Amino acid sequence: MLLEASNITKVFKGRRGAAPVYAVKDISVTATPGTFVAIVGESGSGKSTLARILLDLISPSEGDVTLDGKTIRGMSGAEHTGYRRKVQAVLQDPAGSLNPRKRVGEAIGEVIRLHRMARGRQEIRQKAVEVLDLVGMTPPEAFMDRYPHELSGGQRQRVLIARALSLNPRVIVADEAVSALDASVKAGVLAIMADLKERLGVGYVFITHDLPVVKKVADYVYVMKDGEIVEHNTKTEIFTQPTHPYTQTLLAAAPSLERATARRSEERKKHS
Ligand SMILES: Nc1ncnc2c1ncn2[C@@H]1O[C@H](COP(=O)(O)OP(=O)(O)OP(=O)(O)O)[C@@H](O)[C@H]1O
Numbered sequence: 001m002l003l004e005a006s007n008i009t010k011v012f013k014g015r016r017g018a019a020p021v022y023a024v025k026d027i028s029v030t031a032t033p034g035t036f037v038a039i040v041g042e043s044g045s046g047k048s049t050l051a052r053i054l055l056d057l058i059s060p061s062e063g064d065v066t067l068d069g070k071t072i073r074g075m076s077g078a079e080h081t082g083y084r085r086k087v088q089a090v091l092q093d094p095a096g097s098l099n100p101r102k103r104v105g106e107a108i109g110e111v112i113r114l115h116r117m118a119r120g121r122q123e124i125r126q127k128a129v130e131v132l133d134l135v136g137m138t139p140p141e142a143f144m145d146r147y148p149h150e151l152s153g154g155q156r157q158r159v160l161i162a163r164a165l166s167l168n169p170r171v172i173v174a175d176e177a178v179s180a181l182d183a184s185v186k187a188g189v190l191a192i193m194a195d196l197k198e199r200l201g202v203g204y205v206f207i208t209h210d211l212p213v214v215k216k217v218a219d220y221v222y223v224m225k226d227g228e229i230v231e232h233n234t235k236t237e238i239f240t241q242p243t244h245p246y247t248q249t250l251l252a253a254a255p256s257l258e259r260a261t262a263r264r265s266e267e268r269k270k271h272s
Contacts, residue, residue, distance in 0.1 A: 001170045003031040008063035010049050023049040025227040033170045033203040038214040041224030047207045051175040055089050088169035090160050092176040098148040105144035108163045115167055131162040135192050154185035171203040190217050211254040223247045
């Protein structure tokens with residue numbers, strides 16, 4: 001399977017007579033199952049806009065997204081549904097993405113039922129247990145009846161990954177999916193994602209401003225700045241021989257960013 005965004009431009013109307021905003025400009029990205037692709041860039045560089053386009057939530061102004069050569073805009077209703085199953089989202093803010101009134105088992109079960117991934121209460125429950133197990137929430141039965149507020153941030157993020165997995169996706173688009181988590185929890189969720197890549201062949205388009213995370217898990221990296229991709233290469237090349245000045249600046253700033261993040265996390269712990 002090959003997911004391709006080709007020459008994508010997205011223009012938003014300027015607010016109250018302001019000039020139009022070119023959120024992404026003529027960018028091309030590819031993703032495949034079993035590969036961890038990272039899109040890195042600072043705030044406002046267009047990463048989330050690209051994520052929303054890949055997830056078929058908004059349409060590009062120019063360019064096309066294709067899955068195995070078939071463009072999204074040419075897809076029938078049934079093909080769209082298939083696309084949205086194969087390309088799943090795991091977004092930031094796990095608290096906001098889960099309905100506070102639904103238990104974990106229900107939240108996952110309703111997605112399974114809606115997409116007819118299993119039939120009947122027993123089979124649906126079994127599938128939900130299976131995906132919770134896959135994300136390391138063990139024993140899964142202990143989590144099925146919990147509400148989101150009874151889970152930690154890392155556990156909520158795992159539930160979101162489990163819910164996405166219940167649809168057997170080939171690629172998961174993860175937008176700042178671990179950014180809000182403390183370092184050790186973040187490492188745990190990333191380890192699960194890497195494990196799913198190895199065991200199930202899931203691919204990722206992993207959107208982040210967090211270079212240490214990219215260094216840890218990515219296979220291939222796209223660097224975005226002001227709506228453009230300024231450089232893309234294998235992770236090793238990006239980290240050892242960055243060619244674009246912007247990538248070099250990002251890398252030079254990374255160690256201090258890492259220290260600042262660790263400091264913030266320490267301070268949060270002290271105050272909590
Ligand atoms: N619906 C919209 N209408 C107008 N402008 C928008 C809209 N969505 C995004 N933009 C603008 O497009 C640009 C890129 O935004 P985007 O959210 O994609 O960047 P980002 O790299 O994901 O940033 P962040 O990490 O802060 O979310 C920004 O200038 C933003 O203000």
